[in-house]
Amino acid sequence: MVDVFSGRLLVSKDGRSVDAEEALQNKVVGLYFSAGWCSPCRDFTPVLCDFYTELLEETEPPAPFEVTRSFRKMLLMVCIIFNFFSLSDLKKKYNITAIPKLVIVKQTGEVITDKGRKQIRDKGLSCFRNWLEGADIFQNFSS
Secondary structure, eight states, X not given: OHHHHTTOEEEOTTSOEEEHHHHHTTOEEEEEEOOTTOHHHXXXXXXXXXXXXXXHHSSSSOOSEEEEESSSOOTTOSSOOBBXXXXXXXXXHTTOOSSSEEEXXXXXXXXXXXXXXXXXXXXXXXXXXXXXXXTTOOOOOOO
């Protein structure tokens, strides 16, 4: 994620600081913009957690997928690995005007889809295969 995360540290759910480029290398990345006070966010967050858990813990090998959060508070987010701290830059770069919003990006930061939330709700795990193809990452994946 060259220009988006270059030189930045992320905080894992266990509190460790990790190099963003290393942690997100060769992965499809979901940028999740949400807030604890937002009812639609509170409705979708558990769905995203379940989606994430299925992809990483119930597929072999684990899917190359990570999700970053747009704020540090981890309400209901026990499954999502990374927090993110540069919200205003990301909101501008990805034209975020409403929440919740899940933008799926390639390792380069290019958008695969800005409709991640809708695709997860409509297609479930099968949408990941399309994201994987769009990201130019090749891995056996079956949903």
